[in-house]
Amino acid sequence: MIEVSRTLPVNDGTEPALRVDDIWAGLMDKAENPLTYVASMSKCTVTERFDGGLVREVVHAGQPVREVVTFYPKQRVHFVRTHAAARGTIDNEISLGDAGELTLTFSFRIVVDGVAAGSAEEKEFAAHMEADYLDAVQTTLRAVRDRVAGAATGISA
Secondary structure, three states: OEEEEEEEEOOOOOOOOOOHHHHHHHHHHHHHOHHHOOOOEEEEEEEEEEOOEEEEEEEEOOEEEEEEEEEEOOOEEEEEEEEOOEEEEEEEEEEEOOOOOEEEEEEEEEEEOOOOOOOHHHHHHHHHHHHHHHHHHHHHHHHHHHHHHHHHHOOOO
């Protein structure tokens, strides 16, 4: 099993400073429209909505993936990959760091079919997935900043 967790400061001096509501709006948009945020996703169709979440079919790195997405308002978006060659969970979590700073943590716990635990192939898959999701988090923060800056100036992003 691949387990990775990375926490990034939200407000790193880049303007405008973001609030929890801003980050939450970005995470909700990313869950519904991930193509803007995740470079390796080429397709997304929301197939079902339920109270507190949705089910989506995506194509990630050329592979079909079914995800059940659950929203924990203003705290966490939880993805369960139920049908894919790489199954498991992914979390995007908003929290306050030790010094009270706003942070965004992404974590994933994934098992890859046909790949031996601890193998070079598993390590390569983990490195690619971590880089992909780190980029998605940074893209999300940029998009949210653009939206907030546009709202402040009356220009839509």
